[in-house]
Amino acid sequence: MFFTSLPFLIFLPIVFLLYWFVFNKVKSQNLFIVAASYFFYGWLDWRFLILIFITTFSTFLSGILYEKFYNNFKLKKAITIFNILLNLLILCVFKYYNFFTDNLHLLFEGIGIHFDLTTLYLILPIGISFYTFQAIGYTFDVYSNKIKATNDGVAFFAYMSFFPQLTSGPISKAPEYLPQFLKKRDFDYNLAVDGMRQILWGVFKKMVVAESCATLVNPIFSDIHNQSGSTLLLGAIYYTFQIYCDFSGYSDIAVGIGKLFGIKLINNFNLPYFSRDITEFWRRWHISLTSWFRDYIYIPLGGNRVNKITRIRNTIIIFLISGLWHGANWTFICWGAYHAILFIPHLIFNVKVKHVDSHGFGRPLSSVNEIWKVLKTFCLVCLGWIIFRANTIKEAFDYIKGIFSASLFSFPQVIGYKALFFIILLLFVEWLQRTETHTLNISKIKSPMVRIGIYLIVFFLIMEYGGNQSAFIYFKF
Template identity: 50%
Template sequence: MLFNSLDFAVFLPVVFVLYWFVLDKSLKSQNLLIVMSSYLFYGWWDWRFLGLIAFSTLVDYVVGIQLDKSEDGLRRKALLLLSLSVNIGLLGFFKYYNFFLDNFEDAFTLLGMPIQTNTLNIILPVGISFYTFQTMSYSIDVYRRKLKATTDLVAFMAFVSFFPQLVAGPIERATNLLPQFFEKRQFDYQQAADGMRQILWGLFKKMVIADNCAEFANIIFSNYSDYGGITLLLGALFFTFQIYGDFSGYSDIAIGTSRLFGFRLMQNFAFPYFSRDVAEFWRRWHISLSTWFRDYIYIPLGGSKGSKSIQIRNVFIIFLLSGFWHGANWTYIVWGGLNAIYFIPVLLRGKNRQHLEPVALGKKWPNSREFFAMLGTFCLTVLSWIFFRAENMNHAISYLAGIFSYTLFEIPDFSIFPGAMTLLVLIAGFLAVEWRGRLGQFGIAGIQFIPRKATRWSLYVLIILMIDIFGNTSEQIEFIYFQF
């Protein structure tokens, strides 16, 4: 079920009414409704994978209880290993089985010993990378004694399967989200209204920015040999805003929907394209995944302590794992490695913890140094996204070679892409709104502080009209991160 579909437009109000007006007296009943609604929401794609998420949930539920009961260090490590093995094993089979098999075959062929293997026609369960990481965080935190295991199966199932963020995050920590299922929830009009604003902005990002950018990016990337360097650069630029509008749009809708039900999810994007260096970019992009890798892998490896060589090793491990998490393709691994290379100079100069505050704090505009720092970081990001978008390494390299040719300095022919100029204007307006709202949780959060009610509602109507006019309402395009 897509957030931008008619199905969800019917599903959400029905669940909302049942949750607040029928079951509001019973916390247990509300949690049970969340479980049932979440399983319906997830099963809308393919009901066969409901057993998979239920199995993963039950394993971590039992492991958590046993971890809490046990004082034996060896047994507790074995229990944690069981949880990690089940979750990583399921993720590895469904997502990486054919990748490893193909590379195993290629390696033997390279050594002059060709072998024949049979790949499997495996369907990747939607959101498996997200909910497996979420359940693993629970087991790890219980093992570390940072969290007491729950014996309430319904609450734990609701935590794992919570439908707003189930298939594409944010990847919530058990320490943040799970306790909220045990708190009596009261309807808060201001919180719900803010949630609706965030949902509206997320739909704008997805349907107006991302889906329109996707149309042009797909054409250019699929037919890259037909275009000159400036057009290829334009295609990379469109994909840059497609993936941001698509993924951060999903996060906005997920967080806003959660607020309708009285839940607080972590911010997953903090205006990353206004970053002044790559370190700041990764503090602002897909925050839930970046902090997951930081807390559960990077810090246990030693983090930024130790010699420079150890720090560099740790950075490469994290970025390569992040790339591999995204998919079974060498392009993702190279994308991760490229970002590690971007990050290393910042680390070596000891600048990786600067720029913790938003750019141009207390000012309307950045100074020249901040502007060029943002521009340089943005350009590096655009180039790295080419590897993320390319079908394979040959595609990525050929695409880059096409950009860095004499045709890069030609004037783009917009006549072959009707609507591209309009889209660039929309992107410019979108960036202006995001810049103005960069201190908030999302781009239009500040609308609520406009004193005149008529002005506020005029802006809401304007956004809705733009979604209707420029959004692709006839076809629901899946969110990019569903494939991860």
């Protein structure tokens, strides 16, 4: 069941009405969230429910046991480690087992040793990387005393399975997120209206911009050797906006739906393609994952308290794990290594990020130099997305080599005027709204007719130019 599908358009209002008008107590609301979320997730494949139940139950139980044996340091440490390893084991078996066995097979074949390794034909559960990291984060937070383990199983199951962010995040941290399920929630009209605005803009980004780009990207990437350099360049640019609008569109919809139910999720994107350098980009792109790696891996490894060489080592580790988190393919690992290489000079020369704040850019780009920095960062990110999108590393290098051929200066075989128009419109509107919490937050416009007019324009563009109801890209991660 996709956010932009007809079944979801029926599912959401029914759940919303029952949530507020029938199940209007904390316990019953949480229980209803669990039931609705498991129905939503089981709609994709009922077998997925087994894994999320095991992950949720083991994590909840580990918290209970941790509190019970709080004064026994060795035992509570063992409980914590066991739960983390169990969750990682489930993730690795379903997502990485075949990748590692295939590469081990090739490695041993290369040195003349032949033996058969069993291949498991497993379906990759949608969202497993997201809810596994959320479970591990909770376990770490309990162990480090950032939050007390809850004994409310219903609330914890609701926290782990909340359907808007279940399949593609954002990854929420227990100290900020779990308490919302433990207290009474009253309907907030203004919050709900704001959520509807954010949903509308998210649907526009997914169905109009991302799908318009996808119709151009897929043919280009599937036939790279018969494309001119200029066409390949356009394909890379279009994919750069496709993955942004696809993923940030999902996040906007998820955050907006959360607001409808009185749950505030973290905004996962903050104008990433206006970043002035790669460190700023990673503070604006997939914010929940970046902060997860910072809090649960980078800081435990020493954070900024260690010497420069160790910081560089830790940064490389983070980016390689980030690449592997995205998928069991060498292209993702190479993509992570590529961003680590871009990041390392900033550590060596102690470059500070000066421009990031919680609401985007508070001022316009003030110089030609800043505009150049944005364009340079965009080009570097775009180059990385080629590696990310390619099926193999060889294909990625062939694609890049094809761009920098003599045909780069020829007229592109495909232009995609519709996609280009919507990209320009997207950038223009997001820049105008850069100081707002989200792009379609137009509550400051006093005239209701103007606001309604803007909503109708966005709705018309979705109905007129919305593309296929394809799955979100990050469903496979």
